[in-house]
Amino acid sequence: MFDSTTPKNRQIAIVLAFASMATPIAGFHKFYLGQPGWGLVYLLLSWTPIPHIAAAIEAVWYLTQDDTHFGTNSNSLLPDRAIGQSPHLANALLRTHPVATISESIRELDKLRADGLISEYEFEQKRRQWLDRA
Structure with a gap:
């Protein structure tokens, strides 16, 4: 839809x-x-x-x-958005620097969780997605 x-x-x-x-x-x-x-x-x-x-x-x-807070909360929860708009770019970055990219993305997710923008469940779900990509 x-x-x-x-x-x-x-x-x-x-x-x-x-x-x-x-x-x-x-x-x-x-x-x-x-x-x-x-x-x-x-x-x-x-x-x-x-x-x-x-x-x-x-x-x-x-x-x-505000629009920034809303955008952070609703638009950056997709795993590929943490490192760029394109899934191809995300996969290329993961191939060249997988540990640095994944660890940075998990740190960003942890900040969102600490700020109360995502729940513990959402954090764990996205963290697992990133770790499964490695």
């Missing part, structure tokens, strides 16, 4: 989160942000008020973030 490789726009995420809050079906913003698992959870729970309340909270959260 939405392309997970393009940078996400904060205003679109806000509108979709408010739409998820106001319509009978919730989770539009999760699909847009490249989180289809959470989008599916929101859809399955749409008959309850839980995803609508969560969407309202997230809409306010997105409103309070």
Whole structure:
């Protein structure tokens, strides 16, 4: 539905989160942000008020973030984004400097986790992806 490789726009995420809050079906913003698992959870729970309340909270959260913070939170969680926009560039860098690139990427992820921008689960998932590439 939405392309997970393009940078996400904060205003679109806000509108979709408010739409998820106001319509009978919730989770539009999760699909847009490249989180289809959470989008599916929101859809399955749409008959309850839980995803609508969560969407309202997230809409306010997105409103309070500046574009840089939002971009760091929603756009740099893809493993290839940590070292460039192109998967080919990422693979080339990993072939030439695998340990340095992976360790630097894990350090950046750890900073995001320490700042509360990603959860412990997201950190561990991305860390494993980077280590599996080595």
